[in-house]
Amino acid sequence: MSTAEKHETPAAPPGRSEVEVAIVGAGLAGTVLAITLAKAGRKVALVDPHRVHHDEFRAEKTRAEQMALFEKLGLGQVFRSLVTPMTEIDIFRFGQLFEHKQASEFAFSYAPLVNGMRAALPPQAPLTVGKVAEVSTGPDRQRVVLADGSVIDARLLVVATGYSEAVRRAIGVERVEESKAHSLTMGFDLAISPRDFGPTSIAYYGKRIADRVAYLTVFRIGERIRANMFLYRTVADPWVRTFRENPQRMLLELMPEIAARCGNFALASEVEVRQVSLTTTQGHRRDGVVFIGDAFATTCPAQGDGINRVLTDVDCLSSTHIPAWLETPGMAADKISAFYDDPVKVGADARALRVSIYAKRINTETGLEWRLRRLRNNTARQLMILGRKISHREELPTASAA
Numbered sequence: 001m002s003t004a005e006k007h008e009t010p011a012a013p014p015g016r017s018e019v020e021v022a023i024v025g026a027g028l029a030g031t032v033l034a035i036t037l038a039k040a041g042r043k044v045a046l047v048d049p050h051r052v053h054h055d056e057f058r059a060e061k062t063r064a065e066q067m068a069l070f071e072k073l074g075l076g077q078v079f080r081s082l083v084t085p086m087t088e089i090d091i092f093r094f095g096q097l098f099e100h101k102q103a104s105e106f107a108f109s110y111a112p113l114v115n116g117m118r119a120a121l122p123p124q125a126p127l128t129v130g131k132v133a134e135v136s137t138g139p140d141r142q143r144v145v146l147a148d149g150s151v152i153d154a155r156l157l158v159v160a161t162g163y164s165e166a167v168r169r170a171i172g173v174e175r176v177e178e179s180k181a182h183s184l185t186m187g188f189d190l191a192i193s194p195r196d197f198g199p200t201s202i203a204y205y206g207k208r209i210a211d212r213v214a215y216l217t218v219f220r221i222g223e224r225i226r227a228n229m230f231l232y233r234t235v236a237d238p239w240v241r242t243f244r245e246n247p248q249r250m251l252l253e254l255m256p257e258i259a260a261r262c263g264n265f266a267l268a269s270e271v272e273v274r275q276v277s278l279t280t281t282q283g284h285r286r287d288g289v290v291f292i293g294d295a296f297a298t299t300c301p302a303q304g305d306g307i308n309r310v311l312t313d314v315d316c317l318s319s320t321h322i323p324a325w326l327e328t329p330g331m332a333a334d335k336i337s338a339f340y341d342d343p344v345k346v347g348a349d350a351r352a353l354r355v356s357i358y359a360k361r362i363n364t365e366t367g368l369e370w371r372l373r374r375l376r377n378n379t380a381r382q383l384m385i386l387g388r389k390i391s392h393r394e395e396l397p398t399a400s401a402a
């Protein structure tokens with residue numbers, strides 16, 4: 001070999017890339033992180049086995065706080081183009097209209113949301129479609145080998161593979177079930193036109209403890225009227241099978257007060273059912289790798305905190321930790337731990353877990369403590385209804401005098 005040849009940098013073999021951050025999993029968490037990092041000038045690789053995220057029943061609604069996070073991450077406009085905004089909601093408690101209020105909610109189907117975000121990936125951070133065959137992590141360099149033999153070398157590996165266990169298992173982390181089969185979410189379309197349904201969404205809270213229903217929410221996604229019902233049952237419960245066989249009859253029995261608003265609960269789709277457990281992760285403080293979104297923890301959809309956790313993880317990493325980690329050599333576990341100890345992340349995760357557990361207990365527990373808590377909450381709500389009725393009556397003469 002000539003001296004000139006010896007000093008030549010060998011051309012990178014095909015299928016080998018060198019990035020600052022390799023992200024495995026292009027769901028909401030992985031995709032939004034890839035966009036934010038790439039826009040900040042970071043060299044990023046994003047890997048997922050599927051070019052197009054498949055249709056699946058997942059998050060379908062989020063609120064103003066999450067919109068604020070999308071805005072903060074520079075994705076407010078993209079998010080707005082993918083969702084149906086709602087500004088008013090009727091809340092039913094005790095089988096009656098409890099409150100009509102201004103709301104700021106955004107509805108979407110999950111796959112179009114993820115695919116719409118993927119479409120916003122900048123050209124310098126394209127999606128690599130591939131199956132991860134091998135992962136190795138360490139205090140300095142991380143390596144991801146795909147099934148086709150291509151190799152991604154990175155300073156940091158981010159695992160954003162949602163519920164999937166393959167990559168997590170390969171790295172050696174463990175899911176801890178905080179509450180197995182914690183809740184059940186059902187999703188279905190109602191056979192009522194948006195014109196007949198009107199602009200106001202509905203939230204209907206369960207009336208009886210025995211029903212084990214947290215609430216039903218009905219809202220518009222484009223031209224569809226969609227319902228999400230959150231329950232504390234398992235998929236194996238015969239009640240669930242009966243519901244799937246005749247949802248209209250069961251809904252009419254459960255919540256007749258809103259039947260007229262919902263086209264008498266005639267359904268325009270199958271009932272989709274998803275069981276969710278509350279989980280956290282153990283053994284994640286490791287050299288070179290960080291776990292985010294549902295790959296780190298899962299909470300109850302009824303509380304709507306999933307997307308909040310995803311965006312909080314992305315925001316903490318992209319605005320604070322990853323820039324700091326890349327500034328200094330190495331990627332040891334003590335550096336990575338700063339993310340898991342970040343009070344903003346810890347607060348978002350803890351809140352999601354706490355409210356998930358509280359909501360189930362307040363809706364299902366029959367012990368004295370919980371009966372007293374329900375009595376206190378319900379008395380306060382009944383007093384609010386009474387107060388409103390009295391002030392409405394007092395306003396009437398004034399209104400007619402005017």
Ligand SMILES: Cc1cc2nc3c(=O)[nH]c(=O)nc-3n(C[C@H](O)[C@H](O)[C@H](O)COP(=O)(O)OP(=O)(O)OC[C@H]3O[C@@H](n4cnc5c(N)ncnc54)[C@H](O)[C@@H]3O)c2cc1C
Nearest residue numbers: 025026027028029058059161162164293294301304306307
């Ligand atoms: C029924 C249901 C209703 C919900 N409702 C709400 C709600 O109303 N509001 C709310 O805020 N949250 C809700 N959630 C929670 C919310 O959907 C999740 O928290 C959020 O979608 C998690 O996003 P993620 O990016 O972490 O995971 P995902 O979106 O699951 O993304 C994981 C990605 O990893 C990829 N992947 C998997 N394995 C591999 C692999 N080996 N290699 C590479 N890539 C891989 C997958 O293809 C996927 O693209 C709900 C959840 C469920 C189940």
